[in-house]
Amino acid sequence: AQKITQTQPGMFVQEKEAVTLDCTYDTSDPSYGLFWYKQPSSGEMIFLIYQGSYDQQNATEGRYSLNFQKARKSANLVISASQLGDSAMYFCAMREGSEYGNKLVFGAGTILRVKS
Amino acid sequence: NAGVTQTPKFQVLKTGQSMTLQCAQDMNHEYMSWYRQDPGMGLRLIHYSVGAGITDQGEVPNGYNVSRSTTEDFPLRLLSAAPSQTSVYFCASSYRTDEKLFFGSGTQLSVL
Numbered sequence: 001a002q003k004i005t006q007t008q009p010g011m012f013v014q015e016k017e018a019v020t021l022d023c024t025y026d027t028s029d030p031s032y033g034l035f036w037y038k039q040p041s042s043g044e045m046i047f048l049i050y051q052g053s054y055d056q057q058n059a060t061e062g063r064y065s066l067n068f069q070k071a072r073k074s075a076n077l078v079i080s081a082s083q084l085g086d087s088a089m090y091f092c093a094m095r096e097g098s099e100y101g102n103k104l105v106f107g108a109g110t111i112l113r114v115k116s
Numbered sequence: 117n118a119g120v121t122q123t124p125k126f127q128v129l130k131t132g133q134s135m136t137l138q139c140a141q142d143m144n145h146e147y148m149s150w151y152r153q154d155p156g157m158g159l160r161l162i163h164y165s166v167g168a169g170i171t172d173q174g175e176v177p178n179g180y181n182v183s184r185s186t187t188e189d190f191p192l193r194l195l196s197a198a199p200s201q202t203s204v205y206f207c208a209s210s211y212r213t214d215e216k217l218f219f220g221s222g223t224q225l226s227v228l
């Protein structure tokens with residue numbers, strides 16, 4: 001079974017509107033962490049936001065927020081007030097457990113295009 | 117303020133050749149790892165290390181070797197390159213397991 005599923009291969013959003021990128025995960029470990037990374041066309045991986053499984057509040061970082069629904073095993077990224085510079089590939093990733101090493105499992109990604 | 121430095125940025129190999137991708141970090145991070153990125157598949161973990169002298173296999177370790185003699189360096193060796201190893205390779209590091217990974221800028225490798 002896929003550990004991380006991103007069902008939207010591509011998304012379009014109008015500039016200044018909000019957009020939600022979907023991510024569902026599969027784990028039986030009670031301790032895990034969820035990450036979102038942005039990869040612009042230049043290729044670098046840029047960290048956006050992190051949510052721990054025991055965190056009580058949904059994570060927020062500026063225009064990024066994580067809609068964490070633990071029972072549904074979903075961790076959707078919400079980008080508010082989209083900008084042209086938000087056009088990129090977005091990856092959801094999960095770390096299982098808190099043990100040995102910081103090993104992430106990545107989803108296949110969602111390409112976001114912001115229209116002016 | 118270098119962060120994670122990968123070299124080279126681009127490399128073309130012939131089938132059967134060997135080479136080493138270099139990775140160095142200056143943040144005193146314990147954890148380092150190598151990922152490969154293939155189209156439509158996201159990033160997959162090749163090998164990782166939790167400190168000097170300690171390494172372990174990730175999801176796709178075959179055909180690759182690693183060692184960690186210092187905290188700073190984590191080279192990835194391709195033993196006998198194959199076309200299936202054509203990919204973009206990322207090195208990453210972090211201080212703790214619940215912290216974000218810092219990624220290098222990547223190495224685009226083509227094996228002919």
